[in-house]
Amino acid sequence: MNPNPFAEGCAWVDGQYIPIGEASVPITDMGFSRSDVTYDVVAVWQGGFFRLEDHLDRFERSCLCLRLAPLLDRDALRTVLFECVRRSGLRDAYVEMIATRGVPRAGERDVRRIRNRSYAYAIPYVWIADPELQETGLPLVIARSTERISSRAVDPKVKNFHWGDLVRGLFEAYDRDAHTAVLLDAAGHVTEGPGFNLFCYYRGTLLTPADGVLEGITRRTVLDLATQEGIPARMALFDAATLAEAEEIFITSTAGGIMPVTTLDGAPVGDGKPGLLTCRLRQRYWDAHTAGPWVTPVDYGA
Numbered sequence: 396m397n398p399n400p401f402a403e404g405c406a407w408v409d410g411q412y413i414p415i416g417e418a419s420v421p422i423t424d425m426g427f428s429r430s431d432v433t434y435d436v437v438a439v440w441q442g443g444f445f446r447l448e449d450h451l452d453r454f455e456r457s458c459l460c461l462r463l464a465p466l467l468d469r470d471a472l473r474t475v476l477f478e479c480v481r482r483s484g485l486r487d488a489y490v491e492m493i494a495t496r497g498v499p500r501a502g503e504r505d506v507r508r509i510r511n512r513s514y515a516y517a518i519p520y521v522w523i524a525d526p527e528l529q530e531t532g533l534p535l536v537i538a539r540s541t542e543r544i545s546s547r548a549v550d551p552k553v554k555n556f557h558w559g560d561l562v563r564g565l566f567e568a569y570d571r572d573a574h575t576a577v578l579l580d581a582a583g584h585v586t587e588g589p590g591f592n593l594f595c596y597y598r599g600t601l602l603t604p605a606d607g608v609l610e611g612i613t614r615r616t617v618l619d620l621a622t623q624e625g626i627p628a629r630m631a632l633f634d635a636a637t638l639a640e641a642e643e644i645f646i647t648s649t650a651g652g653i654m655p656v657t658t659l660d661g662a663p664v665g666d667g668k669p670g671l672l673t674c675r676l677r678q679r680y681w682d683a684h685t686a687g688p689w690v691t692p693v694d695y696g697a
């Protein structure tokens with residue numbers, strides 16, 4: 396048995412570091428009861444955070460948009476994230492920071508008067524599609540039974556727990572023997588799926604939805620790498636027909652990186668194998684995790 400009590404993960408709750416299995420949220424926290432919450436997830440890979448400052452920037456923006464004032468300032472939060480990883484000893488980790496509206500006093504209805512709460516944790520790295528499945532590529536469907544929640548109702552740029560539409564999309568994917576689903580907006584534009592952004596290679600250009608999506612850090616990394624590699628890439632609005640004609644499709648997330656899609660609605664994408672461009676970008680993506688400007692090493696101590 397591993398003697399480290401944090402080996403399965405380490406959480407920070409109420410100023411204490413505790414083993415992940417013991418961490419909990421008060422049942423009246425409005426992050427839980429009202430989805431009045433934002434969060435961010437950053438990866439640690441081979442002992443280094445990837446694009447940590449970009450994740451902290453996005454988290455701060457999300458808190459501002461929801462008028463949440465988290466307990467921890469940026470430096471204190473960074474320290475907590477490092478400490479969660481250090482205590483767990485995990486070299487490859489999924490590291491989450493959360494800000495909730497908090498626990499109202501009995502009868503309190505004025506959300507301005509509730510003290511906001513912060514949580515954080517590190518657990519072993521999470522894959523939307525594990526590396527074996529990435530070798531063959533994922534079956535993806537375009538959800539037909541569920542529309543993406545309107546961005547005028549819930550701003551998708553603020554990372555959120557309003558996953559009702561995304562989970563419905565997932566069940567549709569399972570019912571149609573696929574791994575996951577991408578959702579369309581009310582106008583029929585392709586948006587995103589449960590935990591990922593999407594790219595397609597269409598007529599010589601890499602496209603990713605311009606609007607109605609989380610501004611994923613992996614998405615940004617793909618755009619950065621495409622620039623470095625001289626691959627034409629842009630954000631655009633496009634519909635299901637464009638996706639159906641694409642030569643390559645991949646999805647992107649901190650939880651799994653760049654993941655090839657090889658069937659769409661049951662039909663092969665391109666030749667039905669992970670695309671050449673997709674594989675090239677995926678290689679560059681993981682290379683960038685071990686050295687370079689986006690990596691901040693964790694000091695695990697002795």
Ligand SMILES: Cc1ncc(COP(=O)(O)O)c(C=O)c1O
Nearest residue numbers: 590591592609611612613648649
């Ligand atoms: C809805 C949604 N879109 C996109 C992403 C991908 O964002 P990132 O690349 O920053 O992980 C996520 C990540 O969890 C997500 O939840």
